[in-house]
Amino acid sequence: MPPRDDVTAWAMALVRRRMGALAAVRAKARRRWKAGRHVHELRTNARRLRAAVEDLRTRVPGAQALIDASKELGKRTGKVRDAHVLIDKLQHYRHFALPAERSEIDVICRDLRKAGKAAQKSAQAAVADARLELRW
Amino acid sequence: MKARPIPLQDVRGPQDAMRRILSVRFAEVLAQAPALSQPRPEPLHDLRIACKRLRYAVELFADALPECKSAERRLSQLQDELGEAHDCDVLLQFAKQSGAQHLAKRVLRDRERRVKRAANLWERAFARKGAFSSLIGLTGLGAALT
Numbered sequence: 001m002p003p004r005d006d007v008t009a010w011a012m013a014l015v016r017r018r019m020g021a022l023a024a025v026r027a028k029a030r031r032r033w034k035a036g037r038h039v040h041e042l043r044t045n046a047r048r049l050r051a052a053v054e055d056l057r058t059r060v061p062g063a064q065a066l067i068d069a070s071k072e073l074g075k076r077t078g079k080v081r082d083a084h085v086l087i088d089k090l091q092h093y094r095h096f097a098l099p100a101e102r103s104e105i106d107v108i109c110r111d112l113r114k115a116g117k118a119a120q121k122s123a124q125a126a127v128a129d130a131r132l133e134l135r136w
Numbered sequence: 137m138k139a140r141p142i143p144l145q146d147v148r149g150p151q152d153a154m155r156r157i158l159s160v161r162f163a164e165v166l167a168q169a170p171a172l173s174q175p176r177p178e179p180l181h182d183l184r185i186a187c188k189r190l191r192y193a194v195e196l197f198a199d200a201l202p203e204c205k206s207a208e209r210r211l212s213q214l215q216d217e218l219g220e221a222h223d224c225d226v227l228l229q230f231a232k233q234s235g236a237q238h239l240a241k242r243v244l245r246d247r248e249r250r251v252k253r254a255a256n257l258w259e260r261a262f263a264r265k266g267a268f269s270s271l272i273g274l275t276g277l278g279a280a281l282t
Contacts, residue, residue, distance in 0.1 A: 054139045086226065
C-alpha cells in the first residue's frame with residue numbers, strides 16, 4: 001500500500017470523526033429505541049457522513065460503500081421521520097384552526113400515524129442491520 | 137439534485153482542498169438561488185439540498201475556518217425555513233388528496249411566509265460584512281451579489 005499523504009490522512013480523519021458520531025447514535029438507539037429522538041439523530045448523522053464522503057471521495061478509500069450504507073440508513077428511517085414531522089406541523093396548525101379545518105387535519109393525522117407505525121419496524125431493523133455497519 | 141464531484145487529486149494540502157470543496161458547494165447554492173423567486177417546489181427543494189451540503193462542508197472544516205461560523209449559522213437558518221417550506225409542499229399533496237381545502241389554504245400561506253423569510257435571510261447574507269462575507273472572500277464567488 002502506498003504511503004498516505006497529508007491530504008488523504010486529513011480527509012480520512014474527518015470522515016472517521018463522522019463515522020464515530022454516527023456509530024455512537026446507533027449504539028444509543030440499539031440500547032433503548034426511542035423513535036422520535038433517535039430517528040432524527042440517526043438521519044442527520046448519516047447525512048453528515050454522506051456529505052463528508054461525497055466532498056472527499058477522491059481521497060477516501062471505500063467511499064461508495066460508505067455512501068451507499070448511509071443512504072440506505074436514511075431511506076429506511078425516512079418514513080417514520082416524515083410522519084413525525086408532518087404530524088407535529090399539523091398539530092401546530094390545529095391549534096389555530098376552526099372545526100371544519102380541524103376535522104380535515106384529524107383525518108390526515110390519522111393516516112400519517114398509521115404510516116409512521118407501519119414504518120417503525122423498518123427503521124428499527126435498519127439500526128440493527130449489520131450490513132449497514134460502517135467500517136473501513 | 138446530485139452532488140457535483142470534486143476532484144482533489146491535485147490539491148496542495150488540506151487548506152487548498154477546503155477552498156476547493158467550499159467553492160464547488162457554494163457555486164451549487166448560488167446556481168439554485170433563483171428558486172427563491174419561483175413558486176415551484178422542485179427548484180426550492182434543490183436549493184435546500186445545496187444549502188445543506190454547503191452547511192455540512194462548512195461545519196466539517198469549522199476548526200480550521202472559524203471565520204465561517206456566521207455563514208454556518210445563516211445556512212442553518214436558511215435550511216430551517218426551506219425545510220418548513222418543503223414540509224408545506226408535502227402537506228399540500230396530502231391536503232389535495234383528501235380534499236382538505238381549508239388546510240390547503242393555510243399551508244399555502246405558511247409556505248409563502250417561509251419562502252419570503254428565506255429570501256430575506258439570503259439577501260442579508262450578501263450585505264457588506266454579511267454572513268457570507270467569509271465564504272465570498274475564501275472562494276471568490278458571489279461578490280456580484282453584494
